Amino acid sequence: MAKYLLLKHYRGAPAAVNDVPMDQWTPEEISAHMQYMQDFAARLETTGEFVDGQALAPEGTFVRYDGEGRPPVTDGPFAETKDLIAGWMVIDVDSYERAVELAGELSAAPGAGGKPIHEWLELRPFYGVSPTITE
């Protein structure tokens, strides 16, 4: 039982095999892609492995504290930021091998020409609980 984050990047990940921008797909290909993602999440729910899935808008703002009594400073978006997260899925699985298997399936979502995108997903383990028995 371990939780993993599957991170999907707008940019920052190595190039996908089927690397055609989404705005150059056909509408049907976009629908097929969305359907694949939904079906994937629904299937993980039936296997009891789904925790969460969210998509993020590409444009965000950087915010920081600016001292006592002052409003926070905002800046960005920065076009040069290397890493841009597009969304995530959180899974709860029995093993690392299972997490890799599922990430592989998600990466096979169809893109241009109805072919798998083969996009790179980042797989990050959550910190687990500290075990009671350590010695």
Add this chain to the structure above:
Amino acid sequence: MTTQVNEALLRRLTPSVLGILVRRGADFAAAEDAVQDALVEAVRVWPADPPRDAKGWLVTVAWRKFLDATRSDTARRRREESVDEEPAPGHAPAVDDTLQLYFLCAHPSLTPSSAVALTLRAVGGLTTRQIAQAYLVPEATMAQRISRAKRTVSGVRFDQPGDVATVLRVLYLVFNEGYSGDIDLAAEAIRLTRQLTAAIDHPEVAGLLALMLLHHARRAARTAPDGSLVPLAEQDRRRWDTVAIAEGVGILQAALARDRLGEFQAQAAIAALHADAPTAEETDWVQIVEWYDELTRLTDSPVVRLNRAVAVGEADGPRAGLAALAALDTSLPRHTAVAAYLHERDGDLTTAARLYAEAAQKAPNLAERGHLTRQAARLNSRRPD
């Protein structure tokens, strides 16, 4: 007058009520749903109208729920056929029903997480929502995990004896890897293991119960008020629960006297030696190393060999510990943390600081990461001598 529903009583009765339904011919999955429905009903009805015979009430209501569900279910025919295949009601039970439930819920065809979830619900009487909260997953996901687990074991015959070792692994997991939310999973694991000792006479079941009690006894001393880990050597031993320790030691001694050693008894023996030391300095490390040798013989686990290296470091000095460590695969979890500790004991503080920082990067949980980072910081911020 309304009274609070005795939840502990409800949950204690859960497995035997479920066992009775299955004995009467209900298939396991439907019976389990019916018992859950009856528990919900009890929580609703009992405060105003407590029954004289709690178990009889639950059996009656659960059986009625089962019949209602069977009648209304579109798969009625399929269910009725499966009822026909079951042994006739009143068939003399060959093995205790509660024990059979433990076997079924820990069946080897289940994944560990499924076995844990099913055990907590069918044997422990927890609701799906409580189990979902305890493992930080959505309730819908946990509901699916449980119903899938029930489907997986649906073909397993209820009267076949199972393997107690698989049950013990599941209970160990519940004890060792639970979040501490509303449901205290460690306490629940102890309750379920204690209940198991009443259903089967087996020294390893006793060994696991002793192991849990001995570790649970240290719980209050294990974390500082800020939530950080307090290592065994630095724990305030006055805060250990001496009642739990005495019970654990007593159970362990009775189990060991039967001369059928297993890994849980050996682990409990190590915990008992720690519990027995008035101060960390007085720990009998020589005996602990001997128990690790037994454990290595029993399990041949690399994690045991790693813990043995720590014990050797205490018994025979850090150089001996480092020599024992050198024989082990460096990719083992916590290998770097052990190396850091042994180097510090050996006086090589620069290496130790570097290794603590490296170990923090690989820590499997936040509490350990915090602890290891603080160790590195402590050594890095020392005055140069």
